[in-house]
Amino acid sequence: MIIIVKQDTSKEKITSLIHSLEEQNFKTHLSEGENTTIIGLVGDTSLVDIDSLKARDIVEDVRRVSEPYKKANRKFHTDDTIVEVLGKKIGGGHFAVMAGPCSVESEPQILEVAESVMQSGATFLRGGAFKPRTSPYAFQGLEKYGIDFLLECKKKYGIPIVTEIMGISDIPLFEDVDIIQVGARNMQNFRLLKELGKLKQPILLKRGLANTIEELLMSAEYIMSGGNENVILCERGIRTFETYTRNTFDVSAIPMLKRLSHLPVIADPSHAAGLDWMVEPLAKAAIAAGADGLMIEVHNDPPHALSDGKQSLTPTRFSEVMKSLKAYMQLESKTLE
Amino acid sequence: MIIIVKQDTSKEKITSLIHSLEEQNFKTHLSEGENTTIIGLVGDTSLVDIDSLKARDIVEDVRRVSEPYKKANRKFHTDDTIVEVLGKKIGGGHFAVMAGPCSVESEPQILEVAESVMQSGATFLRGGAFKPRTSPYAFQGLEKYGIDFLLECKKKYGIPIVTEIMGISDIPLFEDVDIIQVGARNMQNFRLLKELGKLKQPILLKRGLANTIEELLMSAEYIMSGGNENVILCERGIRTFETYTRNTFDVSAIPMLKRLSHLPVIADPSHAAGLDWMVEPLAKAAIAAGADGLMIEVHNDPPHALSDGKQSLTPTRFSEVMKSLKAYMQLESKTLE
């Protein structure tokens, strides 16, 4: 950690700051330049309160040099984390395809979609029971019934299920859910993250629309520091000035996250662009960039979907897309199973 | 609402779409251009499911022409909403100054700050009991005790208090809190918004770091549609590429929100830039742009603050800033009381 001292600060004040830092068991190094004086701080700085340092009147700025996350950091855990659910693996060369409708709409609908996506090679069934919608007047999901219908699919076809949680009070409903998803808008709902840290199930954590890669890793750290180290990171597009696509799919986040962290990283090409025809090229790009899995929206009847129909593939189209994706998985030596 | 039809769509398909829209009681107008055919949709389109329309195979795009929010919309409520708490008013010419520390740290601390900010003219005491922090290792607030200490100030000095809520389960603790704040990271925590819509207290809703003005109004709509129409909007900086300031204070959001909505709009210059010396110019700019109030961080000892010390003013500095702000309030014919 680097402390930049304000210009024309007296020697006494600098010495006093150094003493107070050394009392906290940090080693310090002073560099006095012509125009700038800096103090290097050595030790475990992940617990330093950067805010109170910045507030000292002789301090111009404080900059971190090492990452503020530890459990999610590859420096302290070099091997890839492999998340395993009902025999399906994610990470370390194992590729996952999570497919299904944006919203669970009825039992026959989800059973039909489940069967068809499994036939095309999907390894997980996704479907929204609780839906975060911008408008209070829009369809908000089947809630408990949605989860029941997903569990019905799991029972019938043996496919593990992934679905989104929106609040702590719903945790009991998720007891048999295989992977619990945290949506982009809840990425920094720290209360929820803390509670999920106490659970056993893997957590699929989506990057917020305007959250940095570091913030995503800090949110993973929240869950992991609670004891649940099975976190799957998901890039799903960030908010930029571009309007032709709903979000800007930050494909470079994939190799960056893989380098910084040992956690599996998947991509959601359906939400990233919001356009059905763009799912295939973005899915291929994600695999090429090193993703460990994909989350793809598939709906039996997109024009009558209760949410996000524009970005959903039909089962037929999904089957074609999967064929082309498998060639990419092979090139990257990923196994889908 | 405008539906743009894909190029080279057959007349039959267009007619069929129009019929289905008219069955839903919309009036339609067809405009056939050389290269583009559009269908205008007339009626109450706030309930139209724009997603399923977009998913139709002959539809290239759908664009809203009227706003998707109703209760927050000035078109249907031309007079300014005035929120009143313990005799203090916000909106319609009444200006509010909410001052206090980022975090409540102890009873003596908050009592000392409360007394001093009141003397300088603050009309509300702010202070965080539950703190949303990016790092799980950072100070998370005194929680219940923090609220107790704030209530102690209210009892002793009669000042109304504002503090942030982070989860539904904490609502009982907020029974005597005068204004309940929703932080930027929870602006789209729709579950929480719905519950707050059932309460009586005014809600101070902060704009998310990457949320549009329209989304902020839609989140207000969530609360209002539940029955609680006392919502105060707060601009506190958005995320951009600029790094010299922590966020970019979107001053133009203030006149825009005042034009689109009847709700009071306040600004938080402390969080916007994250720099103590910039609080005064941004606060003045906010008043000049039409704000109905300000939220300003004041700490008795910024270098030892447990959070956000860099952006806090000392009580002495706050007193000076208030003097210069009062001249601005006068120019804008706002009364601080």
Place this chain on the structure above:
Amino acid sequence: MIIIVKQDTSKEKITSLIHSLEEQNFKTHLSEGENTTIIGLVGDTSLVDIDSLKARDIVEDVRRVSEPYKKANRKFHTDDTIVEVLGKKIGGGHFAVMAGPCSVESEPQILEVAESVMQSGATFLRGGAFKPRTSPYAFQGLEKYGIDFLLECKKKYGIPIVTEIMGISDIPLFEDVDIIQVGARNMQNFRLLKELGKLKQPILLKRGLANTIEELLMSAEYIMSGGNENVILCERGIRTFETYTRNTFDVSAIPMLKRLSHLPVIADPSHAAGLDWMVEPLAKAAIAAGADGLMIEVHNDPPHALSDGKQSLTPTRFSEVMKSLKAYMQLESKTLE
């Protein structure tokens, strides 16, 4: 084009506006909704002055429905444009790899790099003679001598060359340059674009750091409307809030540009992230997303490069990367020749 009329506008004023539009030979359609009245405008609206329409006192907003670009628009030119230079083709299934140093630094340097990148399969030699640098104190390029050294490579090895132009007065120096590059910072240097529209050589147009896909196509339109229809578009990263990567590589711009336009689209993974180790995954992602070519920085001695060494590959590393890229080209049925 849609004109949204302000609430409570009198019938007379609306009629008057409609008459003035019909005098300009547009057909109009009036849709009167409960809260909103809109006028649809039909005809060739690419020449409509949207600004003066918006300035009318009864107009709330004006929105385009069809694209403002024509020559670059795939709607009016369905086949892929194939740019051909010295027997090398770009577009329509033909893939181009442009490799070389950020800056040309000396004749031996560029000759050495040229030979090695050709051996690895590069089809074009890139190298900067004129360098746009943020600081006036940084190396600004060898200018005329840089172009001479590139031409020496072309003469010796027969490889076509690509280099950046920074000003109109340098055009005579580019007479024998095969592809003239316009850098991101000059994407809206309209004066320069107009002059390039009068030349015969293909223009490689890089997307500006904060320019939309539509603006990139409008800049291509500037060049094409001058008579030069050989424009190659290049995605090279946009500016966002993320700081771990220098820019955010907008991979979705590739399929979007290919859909909206018939022009070839290439990607620059070196500038996008600014990190050598990320060139390979981003290059693979670009091919997977449908790119027609790549521009990759290769330097014989990155630590001693006079610019952008951090993002340059060594010739050895480039050779390895090319091997893995060729498998991707094959999967996408692209020929590199």
Place this chain on the structure above:
Amino acid sequence: MIIIVKQDTSKEKITSLIHSLEEQNFKTHLSEGENTTIIGLVGDTSLVDIDSLKARDIVEDVRRVSEPYKKANRKFHTDDTIVEVLGKKIGGGHFAVMAGPCSVESEPQILEVAESVMQSGATFLRGGAFKPRTSPYAFQGLEKYGIDFLLECKKKYGIPIVTEIMGISDIPLFEDVDIIQVGARNMQNFRLLKELGKLKQPILLKRGLANTIEELLMSAEYIMSGGNENVILCERGIRTFETYTRNTFDVSAIPMLKRLSHLPVIADPSHAAGLDWMVEPLAKAAIAAGADGLMIEVHNDPPHALSDGKQSLTPTRFSEVMKSLKAYMQLESKTLE
């Protein structure tokens, strides 16, 4: 300057890097932490080639601690620069109002506008002769004739004139122009900046749509390092995800630029939001935040303006706005003369 060394680098390599830095006459300080080793670099680092440092294989990252600009830096020039033209001053307590149409359209038009804005208190006449337009099909300005008409106003009324330059070859036409404006899209047209550095006239440099505060200062440095130290900086809105306003007016850039630099800073509230009714609140906010001047679009007949009518004020409206702005100037102790 701080060099962060890669984890697990050998002592020998670190020592070798330190030697090579000391040979360049830098003093170094080594701080060896548990997980991170950093080297502090002391001396005049404004000339250090940060790129080649970053490219060294043992270097993880390099961070500047001091600013890369010198001539524009307040640290080396504590007093405010006051730019003076024809007796009108900008900076150091002197406020300037530059008003006029987006485009000069005819001699009678500009004469009429000039007379009316002077009566309302404008100290400079602005008007575009060369217009940078996104579309090649839009009105591009009267060019030479536009400048002639502006000079006619200067001759008749004695008002100094400000107009935008788009290319080096037009410099001779600007001989009698009082302040030469560089538009946002040319902020990093380094060729143009260098040439303007050789001129005597003050340069009004607008911030690019996606350029940081630091980049704006570096572009000022380009002009100043050429010998022309009369640079006026202009904030005119940056590009963000918000769509209700054309750009986001970064009001915090004003106090930040004033703190970092001694150069005068003005604001352009007309372009910032693109909406006539928002000019007044943003102009007031700019003065409140410390601006040294304003640039405001005024058109005698906005609905028939050839560009940007939506954001232009009528002369009558401008006169009203000026009255309210004068009260703000007085509060900030600025003199308009």
